[in-house]
Amino acid sequence: MIEWESFVLVAVVSLVAASVVVTIASVGIRLLENAAHARRGDPGRGKARLAVARTLFGVCGALVLFGVYLIVPAFH
Amino acid sequence: MVALVVVLALFFDFTNGFHDTANAMATPIATGALKPRVAVSIAAILNLVGAFLSTEVARTISGGLIREGGGGIQITPTMIFAGLIGAIMWNLATWLLGLPSSSSHALFGGLIGAVIVGAGVGAIDPGVLLSKIVFPAVLAPFMAAGIAFVATKIAYRVTSGHHAHAARQRFRVGQVFTSSLVSLAHGTNDAQKTMGVITLTLIAGGFQAAGTGPEFWVIAVCALAIALGTYVGGWRIIRTVGTGITDVSPAQGFAAEASTTATILASTHLGFALSTTQVASGSVIGAGLGRNRHSVRWRVAGRIGVAWLVTLPCAAIMAAIAELVARLGPWGIAADALAGATVIMLMFRRARKNPVNHTNVTGEVPVAKHTPSMMLPKVPPSIASAKPPKVPTADTPTPHRDQA
Numbered sequence: 001m002i003e004w005e006s007f008v009l010v011a012v013v014s015l016v017a018a019s020v021v022v023t024i025a026s027v028g029i030r031l032l033e034n035a036a037h038a039r040r041g042d043p044g045r046g047k048a049r050l051a052v053a054r055t056l057f058g059v060c061g062a063l064v065l066f067g068v069y070l071i072v073p074a075f076h
Numbered sequence: 077m078v079a080l081v082v083v084l085a086l087f088f089d090f091t092n093g094f095h096d097t098a099n100a101m102a103t104p105i106a107t108g109a110l111k112p113r114v115a116v117s118i119a120a121i122l123n124l125v126g127a128f129l130s131t132e133v134a135r136t137i138s139g140g141l142i143r144e145g146g147g148g149i150q151i152t153p154t155m156i157f158a159g160l161i162g163a164i165m166w167n168l169a170t171w172l173l174g175l176p177s178s179s180s181h182a183l184f185g186g187l188i189g190a191v192i193v194g195a196g197v198g199a200i201d202p203g204v205l206l207s208k209i210v211f212p213a214v215l216a217p218f219m220a221a222g223i224a225f226v227a228t229k230i231a232y233r234v235t236s237g238h239h240a241h242a243a244r245q246r247f248r249v250g251q252v253f254t255s256s257l258v259s260l261a262h263g264t265n266d267a268q269k270t271m272g273v274i275t276l277t278l279i280a281g282g283f284q285a286a287g288t289g290p291e292f293w294v295i296a297v298c299a300l301a302i303a304l305g306t307y308v309g310g311w312r313i314i315r316t317v318g319t320g321i322t323d324v325s326p327a328q329g330f331a332a333e334a335s336t337t338a339t340i341l342a343s344t345h346l347g348f349a350l351s352t353t354q355v356a357s358g359s360v361i362g363a364g365l366g367r368n369r370h371s372v373r374w375r376v377a378g379r380i381g382v383a384w385l386v387t388l389p390c391a392a393i394m395a396a397i398a399e400l401v402a403r404l405g406p407w408g409i410a411a412d413a414l415a416g417a418t419v420i421m422l423m424f425r426r427a428r429k430n431p432v433n434h435t436n437v438t439g440e441v442p443v444a445k446h447t448p449s450m451m452l453p454k455v456p457p458s459i460a461s462a463k464p465p466k467v468p469t470a471d472t473p474t475p476h477r478d479q480a
Contacts, residue, residue, distance in 0.1 A: 003207065003347075003348060006346055006347050007215060007219075007348050009342075009346050009348075010219075010339070010342045010346050010348045010350075011219050011222075011223075013338075013342040013346060014219070014223050014335070014338040014339040014342040014343075015222070015223045015226060015338075017338035017341075017342065018223050018224070018226070018227045018331075018334045018335040018337075018338040018339070019223075019226055019227060019230055021338065022230050022231050022330070022331050022334050023230050023234065025231075025247070025250050025330065025334075026230060026231045026234035026235050026327075027234055029235055029243050029244075029246045029247065030234055030235050030237070030243055032243070032246065033239045033242055033243035033246070034239070036239075037238075037239060060250070060253075064253045064257065067257045067337060067341060068257070068260065070341050070344075070345060071126070071129075071257065071260050071261045071264055071341070072129050072130075072260075072264070073129070073130055073264070074129060
Protein backbone atom coordinates (compact mmCIF):
# COMPACT_ATOMS: atom_id res chain seq x y z
CA MET A 1 0.00 0.00 0.00
CA ILE A 2 2.71 2.41 0.95
CA GLU A 3 5.37 2.75 -1.70
CA TRP A 4 8.44 2.32 0.46
CA GLU A 5 10.74 2.22 -2.51
CA SER A 6 9.78 5.64 -3.79
CA PHE A 7 9.76 7.02 -0.25
CA VAL A 8 13.33 5.86 0.38
CA LEU A 9 14.36 7.15 -3.04
CA VAL A 10 12.87 10.58 -2.32
CA ALA A 11 14.47 10.64 1.12
CA VAL A 12 17.93 9.73 -0.17
CA VAL A 13 17.82 12.08 -3.16
CA SER A 14 16.60 14.97 -0.99
CA LEU A 15 19.26 14.32 1.63
CA VAL A 16 22.06 14.18 -0.93
CA ALA A 17 20.81 17.22 -2.84
CA ALA A 18 20.33 19.36 0.27
CA SER A 19 23.71 18.31 1.67
CA VAL A 20 25.51 19.07 -1.57
CA VAL A 21 23.93 22.50 -1.94
CA VAL A 22 24.58 23.43 1.67
CA THR A 23 28.16 22.14 1.55
CA ILE A 24 29.00 24.08 -1.60
CA ALA A 25 27.41 27.27 -0.28
CA SER A 26 29.08 26.88 3.13
CA VAL A 27 32.54 26.29 1.69
CA GLY A 28 32.04 29.28 -0.60
CA ILE A 29 30.97 31.46 2.30
CA ARG A 30 33.90 30.35 4.42
CA LEU A 31 36.37 31.09 1.64
CA LEU A 32 34.76 34.45 1.00
CA GLU A 33 35.04 35.41 4.64
CA ASN A 34 38.63 34.16 4.85
CA ALA A 35 39.51 36.00 1.66
CA ALA A 36 38.20 39.24 3.13
CA HIS A 37 40.51 38.80 6.11
CA ALA A 38 43.49 37.31 4.29
CA ARG A 39 43.78 40.11 1.78
CA ARG A 40 45.64 42.38 4.16
CA GLY A 41 48.37 39.84 4.95
CA ASP A 42 48.65 37.84 1.78
CA PRO A 43 46.85 39.40 -1.22
CA GLY A 44 47.61 36.53 -3.60
CA ARG A 45 46.08 33.95 -1.36
CA GLY A 46 43.03 36.10 -0.76
CA LYS A 47 42.50 36.46 -4.50
CA ALA A 48 42.69 32.72 -5.04
CA ARG A 49 40.16 32.08 -2.32
CA LEU A 50 37.87 34.70 -3.77
CA ALA A 51 38.06 33.04 -7.17
CA VAL A 52 37.22 29.61 -5.76
CA ALA A 53 34.38 31.08 -3.71
CA ARG A 54 32.95 32.74 -6.81
CA THR A 55 33.14 29.49 -8.74
CA LEU A 56 31.30 27.69 -5.95
CA PHE A 57 28.57 30.34 -5.92
CA GLY A 58 28.35 29.89 -9.68
CA VAL A 59 27.69 26.19 -9.09
CA CYS A 60 24.98 27.14 -6.60
CA GLY A 61 23.44 29.43 -9.20
CA ALA A 62 23.44 26.57 -11.69
CA LEU A 63 21.71 24.36 -9.14
CA VAL A 64 19.06 27.05 -8.63
CA LEU A 65 18.52 27.16 -12.40
CA PHE A 66 18.23 23.37 -12.40
CA GLY A 67 15.58 23.76 -9.69
CA VAL A 68 13.66 26.19 -11.91
CA TYR A 69 14.00 23.72 -14.78
CA LEU A 70 12.49 20.98 -12.60
CA ILE A 71 9.64 23.19 -11.42
CA VAL A 72 8.53 24.47 -14.82
CA PRO A 73 6.85 21.64 -16.74
CA ALA A 74 7.22 23.44 -20.07
CA PHE A 75 10.95 22.73 -20.01
CA HIS A 76 10.57 18.96 -19.92
CA MET B 77 -25.01 27.15 -7.89
CA VAL B 78 -22.07 26.90 -10.26
CA ALA B 79 -21.31 30.58 -9.80
CA LEU B 80 -21.41 30.12 -6.03
CA VAL B 81 -18.98 27.20 -6.23
CA VAL B 82 -16.62 29.23 -8.43
CA VAL B 83 -16.62 32.10 -5.95
CA LEU B 84 -16.04 29.74 -3.02
CA ALA B 85 -13.28 27.93 -4.88
CA LEU B 86 -11.54 31.24 -5.51
CA PHE B 87 -11.88 32.15 -1.88
CA PHE B 88 -10.37 28.81 -0.94
CA ASP B 89 -7.53 29.56 -3.37
CA PHE B 90 -7.02 32.86 -1.59
CA THR B 91 -6.85 31.19 1.85
CA ASN B 92 -4.51 28.59 0.37
CA GLY B 93 -2.18 31.36 -0.74
CA PHE B 94 -2.07 33.18 2.54
CA HIS B 95 -1.90 30.01 4.55
CA ASP B 96 1.16 28.86 2.65
CA THR B 97 3.18 32.07 2.43
CA ALA B 98 4.90 30.83 5.57
CA ASN B 99 6.26 27.71 3.85
CA ALA B 100 8.61 29.74 1.74
CA MET B 101 8.93 33.06 3.49
CA ALA B 102 8.79 32.44 7.25
CA THR B 103 12.52 31.78 7.63
CA PRO B 104 13.89 34.58 5.41
CA ILE B 105 11.62 37.01 7.25
CA ALA B 106 12.74 35.66 10.61
CA THR B 107 16.44 36.03 9.81
CA GLY B 108 16.06 39.40 8.16
CA ALA B 109 17.17 38.05 4.77
CA LEU B 110 14.11 39.69 3.30
CA LYS B 111 11.95 42.45 4.70
CA PRO B 112 8.44 41.15 5.37
CA ARG B 113 6.76 43.22 2.65
CA VAL B 114 9.42 42.34 0.11
CA ALA B 115 9.20 38.67 1.01
CA VAL B 116 5.43 38.42 0.51
CA SER B 117 5.68 40.42 -2.72
CA ILE B 118 8.25 38.02 -4.14
CA ALA B 119 6.18 35.06 -3.02
CA ALA B 120 3.04 36.54 -4.57
CA ILE B 121 4.70 37.24 -7.91
CA LEU B 122 6.25 33.77 -8.06
CA ASN B 123 2.92 32.17 -7.18
CA LEU B 124 1.25 34.19 -9.92
CA VAL B 125 3.89 33.19 -12.46
CA GLY B 126 3.89 29.60 -11.23
CA ALA B 127 0.14 29.28 -11.67
CA PHE B 128 0.46 30.19 -15.35
CA LEU B 129 3.49 27.99 -15.92
CA SER B 130 2.04 24.65 -15.03
CA THR B 131 -0.18 22.80 -17.44
CA GLU B 132 -0.77 19.78 -15.30
CA VAL B 133 -4.18 20.69 -14.00
CA ALA B 134 -5.75 18.13 -11.72
CA ARG B 135 -7.87 15.76 -13.83
CA THR B 136 -9.85 14.59 -10.86
CA ILE B 137 -11.01 16.81 -8.05
CA SER B 138 -9.76 14.55 -5.32
CA GLY B 139 -6.77 12.91 -6.98
CA GLY B 140 -8.35 9.45 -6.77
CA LEU B 141 -9.37 9.72 -3.13
CA ILE B 142 -13.01 9.64 -4.08
CA ARG B 143 -14.20 7.10 -6.61
CA GLU B 144 -15.44 9.71 -9.01
CA GLY B 145 -16.27 9.66 -12.71
CA GLY B 146 -16.92 6.56 -14.81
CA GLY B 147 -18.14 3.60 -12.73
CA GLY B 148 -17.93 5.62 -9.55
CA ILE B 149 -20.11 8.30 -8.09
CA GLN B 150 -20.94 11.63 -9.58
CA ILE B 151 -19.65 14.49 -7.48
CA THR B 152 -22.33 17.13 -7.58
CA PRO B 153 -21.69 20.87 -7.42
CA THR B 154 -23.51 20.82 -4.07
CA MET B 155 -20.95 18.40 -2.65
CA ILE B 156 -18.09 20.55 -3.93
CA PHE B 157 -19.81 23.57 -2.40
CA ALA B 158 -20.10 21.88 1.01
CA GLY B 159 -16.55 20.52 0.75
CA LEU B 160 -15.19 23.98 0.02
CA ILE B 161 -17.05 25.45 2.99
CA GLY B 162 -15.45 22.84 5.27
CA ALA B 163 -11.99 23.44 3.80
CA ILE B 164 -12.22 27.24 4.06
CA MET B 165 -13.52 27.10 7.64
CA TRP B 166 -10.64 24.87 8.69
CA ASN B 167 -8.04 26.95 6.85
CA LEU B 168 -9.26 30.11 8.56
CA ALA B 169 -9.48 28.46 11.97
CA THR B 170 -5.89 27.20 11.78
CA TRP B 171 -4.77 30.59 10.50
CA LEU B 172 -6.38 32.26 13.50
CA LEU B 173 -4.43 29.86 15.72
CA GLY B 174 -1.29 30.52 13.69
CA LEU B 175 -0.90 26.86 12.82
CA PRO B 176 0.64 25.78 9.51
CA SER B 177 -1.74 23.05 8.35
CA SER B 178 -1.96 21.63 4.86
CA SER B 179 -4.48 23.36 2.60
CA SER B 180 -4.64 20.29 0.37
CA HIS B 181 -5.59 18.11 3.31
CA ALA B 182 -8.29 20.60 4.23
CA LEU B 183 -9.64 20.49 0.66
CA PHE B 184 -9.56 16.69 0.50
CA GLY B 185 -11.07 16.44 3.97
CA GLY B 186 -13.90 18.77 3.03
CA LEU B 187 -14.66 16.83 -0.13
CA ILE B 188 -14.52 13.51 1.71
CA GLY B 189 -16.95 14.73 4.36
CA ALA B 190 -19.38 16.07 1.78
CA VAL B 191 -19.17 12.95 -0.36
CA ILE B 192 -19.69 10.57 2.58
CA VAL B 193 -22.91 12.38 3.45
CA GLY B 194 -23.94 12.74 -0.18
CA ALA B 195 -23.01 9.32 -1.56
CA GLY B 196 -22.05 7.05 1.33
CA VAL B 197 -18.80 5.77 2.79
CA GLY B 198 -18.31 3.43 -0.17
CA ALA B 199 -17.39 6.41 -2.34
CA ILE B 200 -14.08 6.82 -0.51
CA ASP B 201 -11.07 4.75 -1.44
CA PRO B 202 -9.44 3.90 1.92
CA GLY B 203 -6.26 2.59 0.27
CA VAL B 204 -5.64 5.88 -1.50
CA LEU B 205 -6.51 7.77 1.68
CA LEU B 206 -3.83 5.88 3.62
CA SER B 207 -1.12 5.85 0.99
CA LYS B 208 -1.62 9.41 -0.27
CA ILE B 209 -2.58 11.30 2.87
CA VAL B 210 -2.04 9.49 6.15
CA PHE B 211 1.39 7.89 5.65
CA PRO B 212 2.99 10.83 3.84
CA ALA B 213 1.66 13.13 6.56
CA VAL B 214 3.37 11.02 9.22
CA LEU B 215 6.60 10.55 7.29
CA ALA B 216 7.09 14.02 5.74
CA PRO B 217 7.99 15.98 8.87
CA PHE B 218 10.43 13.35 10.11
CA MET B 219 12.11 13.08 6.76
CA ALA B 220 12.36 16.85 6.34
CA ALA B 221 13.58 17.27 9.90
CA GLY B 222 16.29 14.65 9.40
CA ILE B 223 17.51 16.25 6.19
CA ALA B 224 17.48 19.76 7.62
CA PHE B 225 19.29 18.46 10.72
CA VAL B 226 22.14 17.11 8.58
CA ALA B 227 22.18 20.24 6.40
CA THR B 228 22.38 22.51 9.44
CA LYS B 229 25.19 20.45 10.95
CA ILE B 230 27.10 20.76 7.68
CA ALA B 231 26.53 24.50 7.45
CA TYR B 232 27.76 25.05 10.99
CA ARG B 233 30.69 22.66 10.76
CA VAL B 234 32.00 24.07 7.51
CA THR B 235 31.72 27.70 8.58
CA SER B 236 33.10 27.21 12.09
CA GLY B 237 36.25 29.11 12.89
CA HIS B 238 37.41 32.61 13.61
CA HIS B 239 34.95 34.54 11.55
CA ALA B 240 32.05 32.15 11.97
CA HIS B 241 29.47 34.70 12.96
CA ALA B 242 30.16 37.16 10.16
CA ALA B 243 30.39 34.34 7.67
CA ARG B 244 27.06 32.85 8.67
CA GLN B 245 25.27 36.14 8.08
CA ARG B 246 26.14 35.66 4.42
CA PHE B 247 23.70 32.77 4.21
CA ARG B 248 20.98 35.39 3.98
CA VAL B 249 21.76 35.90 0.31
CA GLY B 250 21.28 32.19 -0.31
CA GLN B 251 17.97 32.27 1.54
CA VAL B 252 16.54 34.61 -1.08
CA PHE B 253 17.08 31.99 -3.77
CA THR B 254 15.97 28.92 -1.84
CA SER B 255 12.78 30.56 -0.58
CA SER B 256 11.97 31.83 -4.06
CA LEU B 257 12.22 28.31 -5.43
CA VAL B 258 9.79 27.07 -2.79
CA SER B 259 7.36 29.85 -3.77
CA LEU B 260 7.56 29.04 -7.45
CA ALA B 261 7.04 25.34 -6.81
CA HIS B 262 4.05 26.21 -4.65
CA GLY B 263 2.49 28.30 -7.42
CA THR B 264 2.84 25.53 -9.98
CA ASN B 265 1.19 23.03 -7.63
CA ASP B 266 -1.46 24.63 -5.51
CA ALA B 267 -3.26 26.93 -7.92
CA GLN B 268 -3.82 23.88 -10.15
CA LYS B 269 -6.06 22.29 -7.55
CA THR B 270 -8.51 25.17 -7.60
CA MET B 271 -8.39 25.31 -11.39
CA GLY B 272 -9.26 21.61 -11.42
CA VAL B 273 -12.15 22.11 -9.02
CA ILE B 274 -13.59 25.03 -11.01
CA THR B 275 -13.14 23.31 -14.36
CA LEU B 276 -14.78 20.09 -13.20
CA THR B 277 -17.64 22.11 -11.71
CA LEU B 278 -18.12 23.95 -15.00
CA ILE B 279 -18.15 20.60 -16.82
CA ALA B 280 -20.63 19.14 -14.34
CA GLY B 281 -22.85 22.19 -14.76
CA GLY B 282 -22.79 21.84 -18.53
CA PHE B 283 -20.92 25.09 -19.18
CA GLN B 284 -17.91 23.38 -20.67
CA ALA B 285 -17.36 20.27 -22.79
CA ALA B 286 -16.16 17.21 -20.92
CA GLY B 287 -12.48 16.39 -21.25
CA THR B 288 -11.40 19.95 -22.04
CA GLY B 289 -8.80 21.86 -20.07
CA PRO B 290 -9.39 24.97 -18.01
CA GLU B 291 -10.51 28.13 -19.75
CA PHE B 292 -8.02 30.97 -19.75
CA TRP B 293 -10.15 33.09 -17.42
CA VAL B 294 -10.14 30.25 -14.89
CA ILE B 295 -6.35 30.08 -14.95
CA ALA B 296 -6.10 33.86 -14.67
CA VAL B 297 -8.48 34.29 -11.74
CA CYS B 298 -6.98 31.31 -9.87
CA ALA B 299 -3.50 32.72 -10.33
CA LEU B 300 -4.67 36.12 -9.12
CA ALA B 301 -6.52 34.69 -6.13
CA ILE B 302 -3.55 32.68 -4.88
CA ALA B 303 -1.15 35.56 -5.49
CA LEU B 304 -3.39 37.99 -3.66
CA GLY B 305 -3.71 35.57 -0.77
CA THR B 306 0.04 35.15 -0.67
CA TYR B 307 0.58 38.90 -0.72
CA VAL B 308 -1.89 39.52 2.10
CA GLY B 309 0.27 37.03 3.95
CA GLY B 310 -0.71 34.73 6.75
CA TRP B 311 1.41 36.66 9.22
CA ARG B 312 0.27 34.55 12.14
CA ILE B 313 1.54 31.38 10.54
CA ILE B 314 4.73 33.09 9.39
CA ARG B 315 5.38 34.05 12.99
CA THR B 316 4.82 30.50 14.24
CA VAL B 317 7.10 28.91 11.66
CA GLY B 318 9.72 31.65 11.65
CA THR B 319 10.09 32.40 15.33
CA GLY B 320 7.65 30.18 17.22
CA ILE B 321 9.21 26.76 16.66
CA THR B 322 12.76 27.94 17.15
CA ASP B 323 14.80 31.12 16.66
CA VAL B 324 16.13 30.71 13.16
CA SER B 325 19.60 32.00 12.27
CA PRO B 326 20.60 32.65 8.63
CA ALA B 327 22.62 29.44 8.43
CA GLN B 328 19.71 27.44 9.80
CA GLY B 329 17.26 29.22 7.55
CA PHE B 330 19.33 28.46 4.49
CA ALA B 331 19.78 24.82 5.51
CA ALA B 332 16.06 24.45 6.23
CA GLU B 333 15.02 26.01 2.93
CA ALA B 334 17.56 24.04 0.93
CA SER B 335 16.13 20.90 2.54
CA THR B 336 12.56 21.97 1.85
CA THR B 337 13.35 22.77 -1.77
CA ALA B 338 15.24 19.52 -2.31
CA THR B 339 12.51 17.45 -0.67
CA ILE B 340 9.64 19.10 -2.55
CA LEU B 341 11.37 18.82 -5.90
CA ALA B 342 12.38 15.22 -5.27
CA SER B 343 8.91 14.26 -4.07
CA THR B 344 7.11 15.77 -7.06
CA HIS B 345 9.53 14.24 -9.56
CA LEU B 346 10.02 10.81 -8.03
CA GLY B 347 6.39 10.12 -7.31
CA PHE B 348 5.91 10.32 -3.57
CA ALA B 349 3.79 13.39 -3.02
CA LEU B 350 4.45 15.23 0.23
CA SER B 351 2.73 18.25 1.70
CA THR B 352 4.79 21.41 1.28
CA THR B 353 3.52 22.71 4.60
CA GLN B 354 4.61 19.63 6.50
CA VAL B 355 7.99 19.50 4.80
CA ALA B 356 8.66 23.18 5.50
CA SER B 357 7.68 22.94 9.18
CA GLY B 358 9.66 19.72 9.60
CA SER B 359 12.71 21.40 8.09
CA VAL B 360 12.54 24.24 10.59
CA ILE B 361 12.37 21.76 13.48
CA GLY B 362 15.34 19.85 12.03
CA ALA B 363 17.32 23.06 11.63
CA GLY B 364 16.60 23.92 15.26
CA LEU B 365 17.78 20.50 16.38
CA GLY B 366 20.88 20.78 14.20
CA ARG B 367 22.10 23.84 16.04
CA ASN B 368 20.92 23.19 19.55
CA ARG B 369 18.36 20.61 20.49
CA HIS B 370 17.14 22.69 23.40
CA SER B 371 16.23 25.52 21.08
CA VAL B 372 13.15 23.77 19.73
CA ARG B 373 9.91 24.69 21.47
CA TRP B 374 8.23 21.32 21.53
CA ARG B 375 4.98 22.78 22.77
CA VAL B 376 4.60 24.70 19.56
CA ALA B 377 5.79 21.76 17.46
CA GLY B 378 3.32 19.51 19.26
CA ARG B 379 0.43 21.84 18.55
CA ILE B 380 1.37 21.88 14.89
CA GLY B 381 1.49 18.08 14.89
CA VAL B 382 -1.97 17.88 16.41
CA ALA B 383 -3.25 20.33 13.80
CA TRP B 384 -1.93 18.06 11.03
CA LEU B 385 -3.64 15.03 12.50
CA VAL B 386 -7.02 16.68 12.86
CA THR B 387 -7.02 18.76 9.65
CA LEU B 388 -8.63 16.16 7.45
CA PRO B 389 -11.26 14.90 9.92
CA CYS B 390 -12.18 18.41 11.06
CA ALA B 391 -12.61 19.75 7.54
CA ALA B 392 -14.59 16.59 6.76
CA ILE B 393 -16.95 17.07 9.70
CA MET B 394 -17.61 20.70 8.86
CA ALA B 395 -18.21 19.84 5.22
CA ALA B 396 -20.48 16.96 6.22
CA ILE B 397 -22.63 19.32 8.27
CA ALA B 398 -22.68 21.80 5.39
CA GLU B 399 -23.70 19.02 3.00
CA LEU B 400 -26.48 17.85 5.34
CA VAL B 401 -27.90 21.35 5.40
CA ALA B 402 -27.37 21.87 1.67
CA ARG B 403 -29.42 18.76 0.91
CA LEU B 404 -32.49 20.53 2.23
CA GLY B 405 -32.61 22.40 -1.06
CA PRO B 406 -31.97 25.99 -2.13
CA TRP B 407 -32.81 27.26 1.33
CA GLY B 408 -30.28 24.90 2.83
CA ILE B 409 -27.59 26.18 0.47
CA ALA B 410 -28.53 29.75 1.33
CA ALA B 411 -28.32 28.90 5.03
CA ASP B 412 -24.89 27.33 4.45
CA ALA B 413 -23.63 30.37 2.62
CA LEU B 414 -24.98 32.71 5.27
CA ALA B 415 -23.56 30.64 8.15
CA GLY B 416 -20.22 30.38 6.35
CA ALA B 417 -20.04 34.11 5.73
CA THR B 418 -20.92 34.83 9.36
CA VAL B 419 -18.25 32.52 10.73
CA ILE B 420 -15.66 33.96 8.35
CA MET B 421 -16.54 37.48 9.48
CA LEU B 422 -16.36 36.49 13.13
CA MET B 423 -12.95 34.93 12.60
CA PHE B 424 -11.59 38.01 10.86
CA ARG B 425 -13.00 40.17 13.63
CA ARG B 426 -11.40 37.91 16.24
CA ALA B 427 -8.09 38.23 14.37
CA ARG B 428 -8.27 42.01 14.44
CA LYS B 429 -8.25 42.00 18.23
CA ASN B 430 -4.77 40.54 18.29
CA PRO B 431 -3.28 41.61 15.00
CA VAL B 432 -0.16 40.09 13.55
CA ASN B 433 1.17 41.85 10.47
CA HIS B 434 4.40 42.85 8.80
CA THR B 435 5.29 45.14 11.70
CA ASN B 436 5.36 42.50 14.42
CA VAL B 437 5.76 39.28 12.48
CA THR B 438 9.23 38.48 13.78
CA GLY B 439 7.70 38.03 17.18
CA GLU B 440 9.77 40.66 18.94
CA VAL B 441 6.67 42.06 20.53
CA PRO B 442 7.13 42.36 24.27
CA VAL B 443 3.53 41.48 25.03
CA ALA B 444 3.38 38.27 23.10
CA LYS B 445 6.94 37.01 23.26
CA HIS B 446 7.32 33.64 24.94
CA THR B 447 3.79 33.54 26.22
CA PRO B 448 2.42 30.25 25.00
CA SER B 449 -0.94 31.91 24.55
CA MET B 450 0.35 34.13 21.79
CA MET B 451 -1.06 31.82 19.18
CA LEU B 452 -4.24 30.93 20.98
CA PRO B 453 -7.43 32.80 20.25
CA LYS B 454 -8.35 32.85 23.92
CA VAL B 455 -6.02 35.60 24.95
CA PRO B 456 -6.84 37.26 28.25
CA PRO B 457 -8.82 40.39 27.49
CA SER B 458 -6.17 42.60 29.01
CA ILE B 459 -3.62 41.40 26.48
CA ALA B 460 -6.02 41.12 23.60
CA SER B 461 -7.22 44.68 23.91
CA ALA B 462 -3.81 46.20 24.48
CA LYS B 463 -2.49 46.92 21.02
CA PRO B 464 1.07 45.65 20.75
CA PRO B 465 3.45 48.58 20.35
CA LYS B 466 4.79 48.94 16.87
CA VAL B 467 8.36 47.78 16.88
CA PRO B 468 10.20 48.53 13.65
CA THR B 469 11.55 44.99 13.54
CA ALA B 470 11.58 45.00 9.79
CA ASP B 471 14.36 47.56 9.60
CA THR B 472 16.52 46.56 12.50
CA PRO B 473 19.04 43.80 11.91
CA THR B 474 18.19 40.51 13.52
CA PRO B 475 19.87 40.06 16.87
CA HIS B 476 22.82 37.73 16.85
CA ARG B 477 21.53 34.25 17.22
CA ASP B 478 24.56 32.40 15.99
CA GLN B 479 26.58 31.95 19.11
CA ALA B 480 24.85 28.89 20.46
